[in-house]
Amino acid sequence: MAKITRKPVPRKAAVPKKKAKAAVAKPKAPAKKSLKAMKPWTPAEIREVFSRFRKANPEPKGELEHVNPFTLLVAVVLSAQATDAGVNKATRALFEVADTPQKMLDLGEERLRDYIKTIGLYRTKAKNVIALSAKVLSDFGGEVPRTRAEIESLPGAGRKTANVVLNMAFGEHTMAVDTHVFRVGNRTGLAPGKTPLDVELGLEKVIPAEFMLHAHHWLILHGRYTCLARKPRCEVCLINDLCRWPEKTV
Numbered sequence: 001m002a003k004i005t006r007k008p009v010p011r012k013a014a015v016p017k018k019k020a021k022a023a024v025a026k027p028k029a030p031a032k033k034s035l036k037a038m039k040p041w042t043p044a045e046i047r048e049v050f051s052r053f054r055k056a057n058p059e060p061k062g063e064l065e066h067v068n069p070f071t072l073l074v075a076v077v078l079s080a081q082a083t084d085a086g087v088n089k090a091t092r093a094l095f096e097v098a099d100t101p102q103k104m105l106d107l108g109e110e111r112l113r114d115y116i117k118t119i120g121l122y123r124t125k126a127k128n129v130i131a132l133s134a135k136v137l138s139d140f141g142g143e144v145p146r147t148r149a150e151i152e153s154l155p156g157a158g159r160k161t162a163n164v165v166l167n168m169a170f171g172e173h174t175m176a177v178d179t180h181v182f183r184v185g186n187r188t189g190l191a192p193g194k195t196p197l198d199v200e201l202g203l204e205k206v207i208p209a210e211f212m213l214h215a216h217h218w219l220i221l222h223g224r225y226t227c228l229a230r231k232p233r234c235e236v237c238l239i240n241d242l243c244r245w246p247e248k249t250v
């Protein structure tokens with residue numbers, strides 16, 4: 001009888017495990033339990049928080065470089081999912097040649113792309129900046145409009161863009177909620193909310209009017225330099241005695 005020899009079965013190549021998704025700095029909404037445990041803020045405490053921010057930094061400034069409302073609008077549109085420093089690096093040269101809607105149109109989409117190609121999503125953003133420049137010219141006489149609805153009607157501009165422009169260019173008491181403001185609003189318990197809009201409306205409700213012009217910048221700067229996402233610097237935090245976060249480290 002012929003001897004049966006088994007062919008060696010090739011081993012299955014090890015299938016690499018799915019790559020862990022890159023950490024996306026998605027704002028995390030607070031757990032229900034921790035919200036309940038937070039002691040509500042009193043108006044006097046809230047006033048105290050913002051008085052301390054004001055004393056430490058009376059005239060806070062945004063970090064996005066711009067030379068007029070139009071370049072501010074463009075810078076904010078470019079800043080979606082990008083850092084202010086990265087946007088500034090690109091816009092310094094761009095705004096030298098295109099600081100009005102007409103000059104931006106004259107520059108054209110292709111050359112604009114060259115200026116901003118270091119910024120994430122630059123192709124879509126270039127398209128939007130050209131389209132918004134055309135709309136500012138055709139619908140608003142070349143001036144950045146001054147109402148939320150009109151700003152939000154521009155390509156690439158959403159609620160946050162409108163809030164930043166209304167606040168920084170036109171001095172309105174708006175509260176733009178980015179990832180830093182969202183985190184600070186939730187952690188401190190000043191305005192807990194599941195969405196940026198919840199936090200925006202919550203902050204507008206509790207912050208006294210006298211602080212509203214600068215509140216957006218104080219909270220952004222607090223989140224960017226002190227109340228950091230991974231390792232908040234509670235030991236040097238100006239408001240650590242008032243903050244409601246159960247995990248604060250002081």
Ligand code: SF4
Binds near residue numbers: 226232235241243248
């Ligand atoms: S005490 Fe800590 S958690 Fe609270 S606001 Fe300050 S840095 Fe953030």
